Amino acid sequence: MPPATTRSEPRTGSRRSRPQQVAEAIKDWVMERGLQPGDRLPSEAELIDRFAMAKGTIREALRILEAQGLVKSRTGPGGGVFVHQVSEDRAAALLGNYFYFQRLSIDDIYAVRAALEPELAASLAGKLNEGQLAALEGVVARYAEPARDAEEERVQHMDSLRFHALLAELSDNALLRFLIRFTANMLSEVTVTRQLYTPPNPELWESGRDYQARLLAALRSGAGDEARAIMAAHMRSAHRLMRAQEAAVTRRFLPEDGMI
Amino acid sequence: MPPATTRSEPRTGSRRSRPQQVAEAIKDWVMERGLQPGDRLPSEAELIDRFAMAKGTIREALRILEAQGLVKSRTGPGGGVFVHQVSEDRAAALLGNYFYFQRLSIDDIYAVRAALEPELAASLAGKLNEGQLAALEGVVARYAEPARDAEEERVQHMDSLRFHALLAELSDNALLRFLIRFTANMLSEVTVTRQLYTPPNPELWESGRDYQARLLAALRSGAGDEARAIMAAHMRSAHRLMRAQEAAVTRRFLPEDGMI
DNA sequence: CCCAATTTGTTCGTATGTATC
DNA sequence: AGATACATACGAACAAATTGG
Numbered sequence: 001m002p003p004a005t006t007r008s009e010p011r012t013g014s015r016r017s018r019p020q021q022v023a024e025a026i027k028d029w030v031m032e033r034g035l036q037p038g039d040r041l042p043s044e045a046e047l048i049d050r051f052a053m054a055k056g057t058i059r060e061a062l063r064i065l066e067a068q069g070l071v072k073s074r075t076g077p078g079g080g081v082f083v084h085q086v087s088e089d090r091a092a093a094l095l096g097n098y099f100y101f102q103r104l105s106i107d108d109i110y111a112v113r114a115a116l117e118p119e120l121a122a123s124l125a126g127k128l129n130e131g132q133l134a135a136l137e138g139v140v141a142r143y144a145e146p147a148r149d150a151e152e153e154r155v156q157h158m159d160s161l162r163f164h165a166l167l168a169e170l171s172d173n174a175l176l177r178f179l180i181r182f183t184a185n186m187l188s189e190v191t192v193t194r195q196l197y198t199p200p201n202p203e204l205w206e207s208g209r210d211y212q213a214r215l216l217a218a219l220r221s222g223a224g225d226e227a228r229a230i231m232a233a234h235m236r237s238a239h240r241l242m243r244a245q246e247a248a249v250t251r252r253f254l255p256e257d258g259m260i
Numbered sequence: 261m262p263p264a265t266t267r268s269e270p271r272t273g274s275r276r277s278r279p280q281q282v283a284e285a286i287k288d289w290v291m292e293r294g295l296q297p298g299d300r301l302p303s304e305a306e307l308i309d310r311f312a313m314a315k316g317t318i319r320e321a322l323r324i325l326e327a328q329g330l331v332k333s334r335t336g337p338g339g340g341v342f343v344h345q346v347s348e349d350r351a352a353a354l355l356g357n358y359f360y361f362q363r364l365s366i367d368d369i370y371a372v373r374a375a376l377e378p379e380l381a382a383s384l385a386g387k388l389n390e391g392q393l394a395a396l397e398g399v400v401a402r403y404a405e406p407a408r409d410a411e412e413e414r415v416q417h418m419d420s421l422r423f424h425a426l427l428a429e430l431s432d433n434a435l436l437r438f439l440i441r442f443t444a445n446m447l448s449e450v451t452v453t454r455q456l457y458t459p460p461n462p463e464l465w466e467s468g469r470d471y472q473a474r475l476l477a478a479l480r481s482g483a484g485d486e487a488r489a490i491m492a493a494h495m496r497s498a499h500r501l502m503r504a505q506e507a508a509v510t511r512r513f514l515p516e517d518g519m520i
Numbered sequence: 521c522c523c524a525a526t527t528t529g530t531t532c533g534t535a536t537g538t539a540t541c
Numbered sequence: 542a543g544a545t546a547c548a549t550a551c552g553a554a555c556a557a558a559t560t561g562g
Binding site: 175 | 261262279283319323324327330353354355359362364367368371372374376378436446
């Protein structure tokens, strides 16, 4: 289990609430013994004894750890509190909280995607088996036809992001895997909350489909540099089209009687 | 405030504990009204009334939100629970929890750093004022001399990572800024826990110092492509040296009486 | 199917700590 | 200093969920 968030002692006296202290103590305790996911923590009753604190305090501490995804509780006999591996979904949700107030732009997200995705593509070239390649082709096939309305395009857009998520899943680099899936999610959230893709954009569909087909070919043949280049071009193109679309959406909301 | 983590309804009946439900309800409530950091939530007493639940339950819910960094409580008159902007440190700590069990390798981290850092360098070229450049030079100056022992080298290593963190701080891309600082931190944690840099490595010092000096020159002159190239080379070099060092450390722990 | 044991989950009443006026 | 308003903590009792007989 990771070290407690901050270990610097407050100057005056314990400024942290007791549940926080208990949560950190439990965290340290788990780390010292090298407990692994699935291992059981002392029961609430035992913790009440050990820390000599009220039940409510102990429970609040456990909630803190649970909110971080580090433990999970089950009721009943054989139940208790168990060390839990933080899930990718929870990690992404917690990190997403941070960016909620940061007002990321399309440019910000694409700057990162443009840097990461090509490296992912290069690293996977020649390393995928037929089943994996077939799965990717299956996703691409889901948007073989251009969307007829805004709703269909929304679905296609999500499928397209799923293609990238699926690709990331195949990497054996957990950090890269997480970051690519996270940035793709952030992008879809931004586009959703900003109601992008409102004006149907056949060009986006066409170019995305084309790039992904060429990318799959490069991945199959093991051409790493080519895969990197294709993905880089794909990112540049998608970024450009997205910005154009954003501009179009913005224009939509301007007063109808002329430009500024 | 960001949407509650997962909204899928459990099949049987509410599988989430009441505090979790309350936490999500509060989250939604805050989002609906568009409350901003600093805004006050209803007092515990009011929440007890609204949700018709006991104090303990409400308090556990508030702890969940607090653990995520979304709210903060203050006692006393004028006190209460306040919306709080998730700090970068907390976000990094929460994300770090996820990777604790994922066993990242040096290669994994450098694959990401090698992709992100050059883009950061390129994006900053010509955009920094004299004060910012001077601050960067100040950090570089802290390891102008080669380390004489392992402890000094450890400090220099940390300073070197601080250089990258400082550089990231100057980006106006919050996503890139966070990711670069986070990966640098992860690297220092990995090197610490694995006791890397135990054999002093003057070559690492020399090449790092050289690259950073050339990088600063490129940043000052506004040569974006050059800055990107220098940083890319710096990453490749640091990665290579780090791997060599890891190998050296590993060799150290082999039995002394000969190779395998 | 029910019953009993075990463990977390929830409630209420009361008391204490802390910051503001 | 004292009053006030708020979170914080305690303790005992009760409820719900799960497992095994």
